[in-house]
Each structure stands twice: as structure tokens, then as C-alpha cells.
Amino acid sequence: MITLGHFLALSAVLFAIGLFGVITRRNLIAVLMSVEILLNAAAIAFAATAAYKDPVFFSGQLFALFIMVVAAAELSIGFAILLNVFRHTGSAATDVVEEMRG
Amino acid sequence: MSVLGFAVLAGLVLAGALVAVLSENIVHAAVALAFTFFFVAGLYVLLGSPLLAVIQFAVNAAAIPILTLFIIMTTQSRRVRPAAGVFYLVAGVLAVVFLAGLWAYLGAPQEAFQPLGPEGLGVRLLTVTLLPFEVASVLLLLAMVGAVVLARRREA
Numbered sequence: 432m433i434t435l436g437h438f439l440a441l442s443a444v445l446f447a448i449g450l451f452g453v454i455t456r457r458n459l460i461a462v463l464m465s466v467e468i469l470l471n472a473a474a475i476a477f478a479a480t481a482a483y484k485d486p487v488f489f490s491g492q493l494f495a496l497f498i499m500v501v502a503a504a505e506l507s508i509g510f511a512i513l514l515n516v517f518r519h520t521g522s523a524a525t526d527v528v529e530e531m532r533g
Numbered sequence: 534m535s536v537l538g539f540a541v542l543a544g545l546v547l548a549g550a551l552v553a554v555l556s557e558n559i560v561h562a563a564v565a566l567a568f569t570f571f572f573v574a575g576l577y578v579l580l581g582s583p584l585l586a587v588i589q590f591a592v593n594a595a596a597i598p599i600l601t602l603f604i605i606m607t608t609q610s611r612r613v614r615p616a617a618g619v620f621y622l623v624a625g626v627l628a629v630v631f632l633a634g635l636w637a638y639l640g641a642p643q644e645a646f647q648p649l650g651p652e653g654l655g656v657r658l659l660t661v662t663l664l665p666f667e668v669a670s671v672l673l674l675l676a677m678v679g680a681v682v683l684a685r686r687r688e689a
Contacts, residue, residue: 432536433535433536433539433579437539437543438576438580441543441546441547441576443631443632444547444632445546445547445550446631447628447629447631447632448547448550448551448554448628449550449554450624450627450628450631451554451624451625451627451628452553452554452555454616454620454623454624454627455554455616455620455621455624456554456616457616458559460559460563460601460604460605460608461559461562463601464553464562464563464566464601465553465554467566467570467593467597468550468553468554468566468569471569471570471573471593474573475573475576478577478580478582478585479580482580482581482582482648486649488657488661489582489649489653489654489657490657490661490662492580492582492584492585492649492654493654493657493658493661493662493665495577495585496584496585496588496658497662497665497669499588499589499592499593500669500672500673501669501672502592502593502597503592503596503597503673503676504672504673504675504676505676506597506600507600507676507677507679507680508676508679508680508683510600510601510604510680510684511679511680511681511683511684512683513604513608514604514607514608514683514684515683515684517607517608523608
């Protein structure tokens with residue numbers, strides 16, 4: 432029998448892995464990929480909680496849907512900014528972004 | 534709900550995420566991330582929500598990895614240099630602290646649930662959450678326009 436605790440545990444471990452990636456990665460693309468892992472961990476937690484605790488409205492599963500929308504928007508804007516950084520500095524590493532001036 | 538299915542899917546999700554976070558070859562990381570999201574779609578099937586699973590597959594497991602690989606190609610970044618040791622220390626401590634918060638949830642009571650089919654979820658999406666739905670579409674439009682404007686080549 433799989434319980435809500437199993438899903439929340441998986442979500443928490445996934446979130447911890449993503450957090451580790453966001454901090455240790457030095458390439459902006461890899462950082463954005465880790466952020467995707469974080470968002471997916473949150474979506475799993477929402478969807479599982481909705482299935483177990485909200486058997487009438489399943490609001491959390493709709494919320495997971497909106498998380499995917501926000502993730503897609505975040506990623507497209509993030510990659511556009513990354514392209515600008517790459518054109519400006521010729522690199523996609525995190526430590527080349529040292530000033531806000533264009 | 535099958536315990537074996539959950540165990541296999543959870544193991545594959547965690548393994549894929551670990552490769553995506555630790556691999557020094559960024560192409561390997563992107564492909565591992567695609568597989569991770571594919572298995573997360575399997576988890577949504579286990580949760581009785583095929584609608585979420587299909588959208589997860591189409592958006593997160595197909596569209597986003599292609600975009601990521603395209604960006605990797607454009608910026609010609611093949612390898613990720615390893616970070617300084619202090620970053621690994623901070624990240625490890627933060628991850629452990631976060632996992633410590635997990636204990637509160639492990640004693641959740643056992644209960645079964647009746648899954649809601651795609652039609653029920655769709656009806657709720659367009660009635661209960663109609664306003665967020667419209668806001669989300671505007672957000673996607675704004676993100677699309679913003680990405681086009683930001684990534685456009687400046688006229689010299």
C-alpha cells in the first residue's frame with residue numbers, strides 16, 4: 432500500500448537533489464535544469480496531496496498543471512536571458528555574470 | 534496501487550535526477566533530465582491522473598529537453614566545470630537540513646483514494662479555476678513575447 436508519505440518523501444528527496452544542483456552547478460543551463468527538478472518535485476507533492484486529501488475537488492492536481500505552465504514560461508525567459516549573456520560574454524558560466532549593466 | 538510500480542518509478546526518477554545534477558557532460562545531464570520527467574509522468578498515472586501524465590510527457594519530457602539541447606548546441610557548452618568544494622559543502626548541508634524536515638510526514642495515515650478522471654479534472658479546470666486558467670494563458674503569451682524580444686538579435 433502506497434501512502435501519501437511515500438509520495439511526499441520522494442518529492443522531498445527530489446527537491447533536495449535539485450537544491451544541491453542549483454548550488455553546485457556552474458553552468459547557467461545546468462542551473463536552469465536543476466530549477467526544473469525543483470518545480471517538478473513541488474508538482475508531485477501537490478498532485479499526491481490532492482489525490483489523498485482532497486478527493487472532491489482535486490485542486491492540487493490543477494495546481495500541478497499551473498506549475499507546469501509557470502515552469503515552461505520561466506524556462507523560455509531564462510533561456511532567452513542566457514542567450515543574451517552568451518552573446519555578451521561568450522560564455523554560459525555562472526561566474527561571468529558579475530555586473531548588471533548591459 | 535502497485536507498490537512495485539511505485540518503487541521502480543521512484544528509483545528511476547531519483548537516479549535520473551542524480552545523473553542530471555552530477556554529470557559533468559551537460560548533454561548527458563539534459564537527456565537524463567528528460568528521462569526523469571518521463572518517469573514522473575508515470576508517477577502521475579499511479580496517482581490516477583492521466584491528464585497530468587500526458588501534459589507532463591508533452592511539455593516536460595519532450596518540449597523542454599529539446600529546447601535545452603538546442604540552447605546547449607547554440608552556446609557550445611559541452612562540459613560543466615566542477616564547483617569549488619565549499620559549494621558542495623553548503624549544498625550538502627542544505628540538502629540534509631531539508632531532508633530532516635521530511636520526518637514529520639512519514640507517519641501520514643494510510644488511506645485509499647478514488648481517482649478523478651480527465652473529464653472531471655477538465656470540468657473543474659474550466660469552472661472552479663477558470664480565472665487562473667485565463668491568467669496562465671496570458672502568462673504564457675507574455676513569456677513567448679518576452680522570450681522573442683529578449684533573444685532577438687540586435688541591429689548593429
